[in-house]
Amino acid sequence: MHKKSALLTVITLAIAAYAGSVAAAVPNFTASCPMNIQVKAQGGNVFINGKKATLKTDAPTAYTAQSGKIMIGITSDSATSEPSVDYAIKHDKRANGICTVSAWSAGKAATLPMAKGDSPYQGKWTAKNSETGATVANIQVDGKEQVWVNGVKVKAKRADGALQFRQGTILYTLQGDPRIRDESDWNDSDVQNTGPIRLE
16 A cells, blocks of 8 residues: 555545535634744635735645745644644745744635536535445535535546546546436545445
C-alpha cells in the first residue's frame, strides 16, 4: 500500500462527519507568524499583512491562503474548533513554521451554490461501508451535475450511462436510471474495498 494513497483514504473517511448540506467555513481568527507576517480571517476571507489572499479549499476544514510568495495553511479538527495556522515562503524551503493564534471564533458556514436543472443525478447521496454501515462520504449533485464530496467540489463526467467522479483513491459511480439506481457504488482502488451509494 502506498503511504500517500493510504493517507488520502484516511482523510476522506475522517472528514465525512463534517460534511452535509453546507460547506464548512473558514474560522475567524487573528494570528502572528515569524518574519512579521500578520494573518487575519474574517467573514470567509483571509488577509495577509492587510492584503486579501487567494483562498483554496483543500478539505472541509483545511485551507491554503496565498498572497505573493507567502502561503498560509489553516487546519482544524472541526468547523467549530480552534484552527492551527502555519506559514511558508514559496521557493524558500527554510522559511516555514507555526503561527500563533491570538483570537478566533467559528465561521458561518456557506450554502453550496446548487444550480437548478433536470439532471437525474441531482440530490443528496450517501456512500456507506457495506460491512460496518459507516458513512464513507456525503455527496451532493446539483441540476447541472456539479458534484461535491464531503463539501469539496470535484470534477464529474458521464461514463457508460452513469455519473463518475473521483476523490483521492475512491471512484464514485452514480446511476441515474431509477431501475438500476441501487447499483450505485464506490470503489477504493488502494485498499480494494467497495460499498453502496444511496440517494436520500
